[in-house]
Amino acid sequence: MRTSAAIMVGGLATATAAVVYQRFLRRPILTWGATPDEVSATLRGDELLPGADGVSTRAITVAAQPEQVYPWLVQMGPAPRGGAYTYDWVENLLGLHMHSSDVVLDEFQHPTIGTEIALGPNRMIIEIADPGEAFAIRSADGNWVWAFTIADGADGTCRLISRNRYRLPRLRDRIGMVPMEAGSLVMERKMLLGIRHRAETMSGGAALRRVR
Known part of the structure; x- marks a missing residue:
């Protein structure tokens, strides 16, 4: 009893x-930092996985020009790439070999569509690379798309929007995603803040944002 x-x-x-x-x-x-319009908007990369089981849209305002944000996106990935600008020690506990760079790495600034980036067990393929506008990668199995949109903001700022779309074909995938959603916010928030810091340092925008 x-x-x-x-x-x-x-x-x-x-x-x-x-x-x-x-x-x-x-x-x-799932929508940290994003406005309702950004959450509901159709963004570049959505077409790569139209039948998603889940979507997250997170965003941040950056006091820099889009062309000062884009370089940090295209070099993301495990060493020798630029890392993920988040908690490296967490990433590396998972064997991802992330080392967040504080400098722009010239060798990764001209990405080619179809280039593969390994993220642990995931093989990610570059699908969109539009300088100053959009960057997107898709998993080799087609079940995950991670896309970034850079949109003009107000008073010399821009909006960096990160959208994840994913398909969960198995029951265990759907169950496992529940704790992953909260965990992904912790990591992605740190990543967006890290990109903002680097882009604003490059542009001098950090001081401008503090004045405002």
Whole structure:
């Protein structure tokens, strides 16, 4: 009886947590920093995975020109590329060999469509590389697209929008994505802040944003 009661209580707690997450937490987690218009907008890269099971759209304002943001995007990836500008120690616990660069790496500034970037077990292929506008990669199995859009902002700023689209073909993938969603916010927020810092340092925009 005690075991059955414990199971019932545990099941109720799990169901309650799932409802709370779905109703109150999931949308803010998946749309950190993005405006409602950015969340609902059709962006470059959406066409690469039209039937997505899940989408996240996160964004940040950068006090720099789009051409000062783009270089940091196209060099992302494991060594010898420029890292992911997030918590390297976390990435490297997973064996991703990330070392975030504070300088623009000239050898990665002219990406070619079809170039492969290895992210752990994922083989990512460069699909879009429009200087100052958009950059997107897609997994070799077609189940994940990570796309960046750089949009003009106000008063010399720009908006950096990061959109992930993913397909979850198996039940275990759908279950595993629940904790991954929250974890991805921690890592991606740090990444967007890292790109902003680097682009603003390049442009001198950090001081301008503090004055505002």
